[in-house]
Amino acid sequence: MPADAALIASQQACDICPVRYRAVCAHCEADELGELESTKFYRTYQAGQVVVWAGDRMDFVGSVVSGMAGLTQQLEDGRTQMVGLLLPSDFLGRPGRAVAAYTVTATSDLILCCFRRKPFESLLMARPRIAGRLLEMTLDELDAARDWLLLLGRKSAREKIASLLVILARREAALIKRPAEGRITIELPLTREAMADYLGLTLETVSRQMSALKRDGVIVLEGKRRVVIPSFQDLVVESGDDSDGGIPN
Amino acid sequence: MPADAALIASQQACDICPVRYRAVCAHCEADELGELESTKFYRTYQAGQVVVWAGDRMDFVGSVVSGMAGLTQQLEDGRTQMVGLLLPSDFLGRPGRAVAAYTVTATSDLILCCFRRKPFESLLMARPRIAGRLLEMTLDELDAARDWLLLLGRKSAREKIASLLVILARREAALIKRPAEGRITIELPLTREAMADYLGLTLETVSRQMSALKRDGVIVLEGKRRVVIPSFQDLVVESGDDSDGGIPN
DNA sequence: CGAGCTCTTGAGATTAATCAATAACCGTGG
DNA sequence: CCACGGTTATTGATTAATCTCAAGAGCTCG
Numbered sequence: 215m216p217a218d219a220a221l222i223a224s225q226q227a228c229d230i231c232p233v234r235y236r237a238v239c240a241h242c243e244a245d246e247l248g249e250l251e252s253t254k255f256y257r258t259y260q261a262g263q264v265v266v267w268a269g270d271r272m273d274f275v276g277s278v279v280s281g282m283a284g285l286t287q288q289l290e291d292g293r294t295q296m297v298g299l300l301l302p303s304d305f306l307g308r309p310g311r312a313v314a315a316y317t318v319t320a321t322s323d324l325i326l327c328c329f330r331r332k333p334f335e336s337l338l339m340a341r342p343r344i345a346g347r348l349l350e351m352t353l354d355e356l357d358a359a360r361d362w363l364l365l366l367g368r369k370s371a372r373e374k375i376a377s378l379l380v381i382l383a384r385r386e387a388a389l390i391k392r393p394a395e396g397r398i399t400i401e402l403p404l405t406r407e408a409m410a411d412y413l414g415l416t417l418e419t420v421s422r423q424m425s426a427l428k429r430d431g432v433i434v435l436e437g438k439r440r441v442v443i444p445s446f447q448d449l450v451v452e453s454g455d456d457s458d459g460g461i462p463n
Numbered sequence: 464m465p466a467d468a469a470l471i472a473s474q475q476a477c478d479i480c481p482v483r484y485r486a487v488c489a490h491c492e493a494d495e496l497g498e499l500e501s502t503k504f505y506r507t508y509q510a511g512q513v514v515v516w517a518g519d520r521m522d523f524v525g526s527v528v529s530g531m532a533g534l535t536q537q538l539e540d541g542r543t544q545m546v547g548l549l550l551p552s553d554f555l556g557r558p559g560r561a562v563a564a565y566t567v568t569a570t571s572d573l574i575l576c577c578f579r580r581k582p583f584e585s586l587l588m589a590r591p592r593i594a595g596r597l598l599e600m601t602l603d604e605l606d607a608a609r610d611w612l613l614l615l616g617r618k619s620a621r622e623k624i625a626s627l628l629v630i631l632a633r634r635e636a637a638l639i640k641r642p643a644e645g646r647i648t649i650e651l652p653l654t655r656e657a658m659a660d661y662l663g664l665t666l667e668t669v670s671r672q673m674s675a676l677k678r679d680g681v682i683v684l685e686g687k688r689r690v691v692i693p694s695f696q697d698l699v700v701e702s703g704d705d706s707d708g709g710i711p712n
Numbered sequence: 713c714g715a716g717c718t719c720t721t722g723a724g725a726t727t728a729a730t731c732a733a734t735a736a737c738c739g740t741g742g
Numbered sequence: 743c744c745a746c747g748g749t750t751a752t753t754g755a756t757t758a759a760t761c762t763c764a765a766g767a768g769c770t771c772g
Contacts, residue, residue, distance in 0.1 A: 285609070287609065287610075287612075287613045289613070289617060289618075289703050289704070289705075290703075290704075290705055291703075293617040293618075294617070295612055295613040295616040295617045297609035297612045297613060298609065308602055310599065310602075315606060315609075316609070338595075339591065339595075342588065342591050342594065345591065345594055345595065345598060346587075346588075346594065348598060349594060349597060349598045349601065350559070352598065352601045352602055352605060353557055353559075353601055355605055356601060356604055356605045356608060357564060359605060359608040359609060359612065360534070360536065360546035360547065360564075360565070360608060361536075362612055363536075363544055363546045363608065363611055363612065363615060364536045364538070364544040364546060366612060366615035366616045366663065367544040367615045367662075367663025368538060368542040368543070368544045368663060369538075369542075413616075414615065414616025414617060454538050454539075454540075455538070455539075456538075456539055
């Protein structure tokens, strides 16, 4: 992966980009891609590094090429809630807004494919196909945020943990284009604290519930960041969600 | 308001529409408005009526003209979470999706300005200005959803109630184009149960915290649905939010 | 091999949920 | 106009879940 990453970062070639057909550029024709490419640059961050602070000026937008980042919001007294998880192909930044609304932190090593904001905004005007893709992605994110509202508002601590693992397992499975089922191993690119911030829990509760799921055989921990799920279906049951997948189109 | 409503519903004239410059049609020129108008129709619902059930086919999209609706999601065992509040000018439905992802319920008497989905989707392709407005509105909704994540994940029951009242007061103030400050009276078009579903609480807790805010003089109740806020600033303090408003552009 | 993290586990405090009873409101019809 | 039934809201007592505070264990990396 770091080797890949270096390759991409140096060559800057869209045709070998792992998110070429899933990111905001997904539906681009060659000419549109060319226009995007002319304003494109890469940035890399190490796990833990801050990409932007809420309130700071932000002159670029971009796509996650690899790694993972979290959007975070805070109350004055320091209580913290993660409000978004950016995985490969997800879009970062808001066209038309110069100031970041959320703090963005790399939760694992991260590569971003960036576009300067102004040229990108012009491109959005001129190229409905790109604007359309961005609308589609934003609607998907809104749906994901709404699922998260249900999780935060109504699920128990155990269900929250299981739900997070389900989401990560599904994304991991999607990467290798296989349905999530049976025995799955996932990498957890999050500390217990980051998980807690995402789930609206304390890190102690996260730890306790991870232990409980382990004790009950729903998950097996290999070290602290590698999780084996012996039966994905069982995990879905623990998550409290409707067992039969999502909504058809 | 019902008189207005009837007028609008019968005349179907965009130029006297109360959300003409705030809804998805906001930036439309006369010709675009004409195209929209040709596929437009109105629907009205009484408080409590269901607009669509999650999973049902939905062949229209539209804007809230007056009243209020809630988007609701459920777990299998019945636990319910409201995941969106649609106020006047808000957009309902998702272009490109034929099946409703959420149950939509009128929480007060409601008037929708609807467009058949297919023609609207064509219009989105042909008219970047409309697509652009929809993108902007969707991004705003996403921001609102993320604020709500912070509320559900990290705020106390009392702060949740105060936050909801702040939001309603701000929207009410925006309608009459005045900043929210000083003494404000708002109409609560929600039952205690709907408030609970929105805030991730039980209705008993909502009731208790409303009583507590009343006891502490933060709010005055006139009947059950009318709330007087003697000092908007004090209410904002109770909400736990950063006191200094929102993010500048 | 020890310093500094991150994570786990325990005990007790706190918040909100649950279960239960009563009160207030609303529309209807006598 | 008022009594009645049904709904919605309030309040109380108890329970359950999660948080808080605290101590110790396990990794990781110089």
